[in-house]
Amino acid sequence: MAIDARSRPVESLRIEVPAVAERLAEIRRQLASWLEPIGVSSSLVSDVVLVVNEACTNCIEHAYRGIESGPMCVEANLVHGQIVVDISDNGVWQPPPSQPGTRGRGVAIMRAVSAEVDVQTSPGGTTVRMKFDATP
Template sequence: MAADPAQLSPAREALRAWLTGAGVEEADVEVVLIAVGEACANAIEHGYRFAPGASVTVSARLRAGRLEVEIRDTGGWREGPSQGGDRGRGRLIMARLMDEAQLDGTPDGTTVRLVKHLSGRE
């Protein structure tokens, strides 16, 4: 997707459609959408600072009741300005909602790997 905040909603809807089509329960769908939305928003804000022409790649796969999602950008990680309040909690939200949340930042970009063990699946 384009690294543009306006693309967050269409990306969530595409992921929702894929998850629902794969038979993922609604409660799990909602949790995953929040975590992936946070990761995508962070990639846009911290990786590119809304740079024109930049993109964020989201890939997902289901394996034996385990959902693995990877969010990748090729921008350089930059911490956002310290604004307090409700800012700066994206990584915490991802870690609390998912069973695994890993962020790997390099000079070539950042990759977020999220894993969720799905309800009612083996």
Template sequence: MTGPTTGERAAPPPEFRRRVTATAEPLIELRRALARWASALGIAVELQEDVVMAGYEAMANTAEHAYRDGQAGVLDVVATMRNGRITVVVTDHGTWKPPEDTHGLRGRGLLLIRGLAHESEYAQRPDGTTVTMRWNTAGDR
């Protein structure tokens, strides 16, 4: 990405930080906002798509699994690019509800995230869950 008149490389956008209600409705706009942020980084389109799809999958998992018994909750998304590395962190503050039996037709979200991210970590705590995903902008895994 270059500046409009100087030809110098523009600085990447500031860190992406959002907090939304952990329900399906706000996730559509949250995904769009993350896509705009990733696009502004000036990285390859395929890498942008991986970042957005993996981030959205982590958000959707939070909306579906983080909060029990209709309990209201939030999810936080923080995305940064520093030193050629993109990091997306999705955090909830719920206690995780067990998945319903889907006869093997679902339950592949973390596998998808692992396939899209160059690195991923999943940390479950008594006060919530955090999924951290990382990509090298050079494409090296």
């Protein structure tokens, strides 16, 4: 029996950690644990975890390039039948290369998997917002 995610009250998830690769597994575990009780398919859980991991990896590799590393924050909410995930940092936006070669496909993967992707950049950091349909 499918659970209607729109009618289930779900607490927000917030994970704020240093932007280092050693924290990625923790983020993936916490996000998957937050998603599972919502009642979405296991394939959607995998997709969300995949692209959030990609956004966090981009933060680790690019946001603090050439400056002291700082935090990254993952916030997830269930809003009107949509899973909304924000990944933010206090670093500097690095635009993807026009010819990515074997790298630089993270944002394209996010756009392919998510219902919506929005990237907001400012001198104070970057926030990537992804939305996913959580209705059964």
